[in-house]
Amino acid sequence: MVILMDDHMVHRGHGVFDTAAIKKGHLYELHQHVDRIIRSGTVAKIVLPFDRETIRRILIQTVSVSKCMNGSLRYWMSAGPGDFQLSPSGCHQPALYAIVIEDQSLFDSRGIKVVTSSIPIKPPQFATMKSVNYLPNVLSKMEAEEQVAFAAIWLDDDGFIAEGSNMNVAFVTKEQELLMPKFDKILSGCPARRVLTLAEGLVRVGKLRGIRVDNVCIDEGKSADEMMLLGSGVLVRPVIQWDEKVKGDGKEGPISKTLLNYILEDMNSGLSSVRVPVRY
Structure with missing residues (x-):
């Protein structure tokens, strides 16, 4: 090309x-x-x-x-x-x-570390658009790597949790709710939207008490039982440490693991609305 x-x-x-x-x-x-x-x-x-x-x-x-x-x-x-x-x-x-x-590699389910980004987040007009203007994202990722972390987490101008450098973020609260930041100032990730749908199955069987998309303050995020990154490159990746705060017992959370399995099953045998066959 x-x-x-x-x-x-x-x-x-x-x-x-x-x-x-x-x-x-x-x-x-x-x-x-x-x-x-x-x-x-x-x-x-x-x-x-x-x-x-x-x-x-x-x-x-x-x-x-x-x-x-x-x-x-x-x-x-x-x-x-x-x-x-x-x-x-x-x-x-x-x-x-x-x-x-x-x-051909398999998606990794091992827990990772993230840090809070000091790079300014893009304003909503540009953050909600998937453009090639990714210099802030690149610098945010490099900042994480310099601290031996997988990704950096952005906060919005009001101090609420926004997203990772190229991934959405979600939490499992102490009340066993799946909590995800609003999409009004960040990119509406397709895997994140799909996880919200698939997680309804966990509510039906009682493993989650509910699903909520709302503003998330940093204290609520850091104190949550589980944290995960969501994106096309990772699907669902458990976070076991944010800055110096270790999540739970430092091991991958059960809801994160289950959601990764759900989305892998969806990719392998999901509905025709999400799987388009290719004729080779």
């Missing part, structure tokens, strides 16, 4: 992207991810290079010709190539790029 240097996504960051997992020859939550990149592109004022169905067909065909059965599909929409000006008015036409990344 060749991307021109005068592509507006390259020299101005004027592009959006998304990712869908490939599991056993099926694309997981492709419909939801395509809807989100279209929403992001609309907010970024990028004209769609194709209609929604054509985009969806191109993405499926890309996976098909790759012969990849397990991995991920990452794709970008850009204002396109044209010139090196600030405005995209000189760009000839918008562009769609897609690449398949093969990955």
Whole structure:
């Protein structure tokens, strides 16, 4: 693949992207991810290079010709190539790029450490859009790695827990509620939304007392029985330490483990609404 240097996504960051997992020859939550990149592109004022169905067909065909059965599909929409000006008015036409990344590794369920990020969080207008402007995210991740941690956790301007550098976050409270921060100032993660749905099964069998999406203060988050990161790259990853605060007995929580198993089962044999077959 060749991307021109005068592509507006390259020299101005004027592009959006998304990712869908490939599991056993099926694309997981492709419909939801395509809807989100279209929403992001609309907010970024990028004209769609194709209609929604054509985009969806191109993405499926890309996976098909790759012969990849397990991995991920990452794709970008850009204002396109044209010139090196600030405005995209000189760009000839918008562009769609897609690449398949093969990955046979299993998702890791081992507990991790996170730290509180000192890097300023992006304002809601940009945080709720999945754009290629990821420098704050990169610096936040590097800050975590410098402290021998897996990820850094952002707080919003009001001091409430927001999200990780590229993942959502959730908690199991002492009252046995699944608690997740509101999505009004952060990215609405597809895996996080799916976990909220799958967790209803835990409520029905009495393992959770309820599910709540609300503002979460840092004290409530640090004192919760369980904490987990949610995202396409980790699915559900238990957190056993935040800064100097160890969660529970320092072991992975049972609800985190169960939710990871739920979403893996969903990827393997879930409803057709979340699994799109690829014809190789």
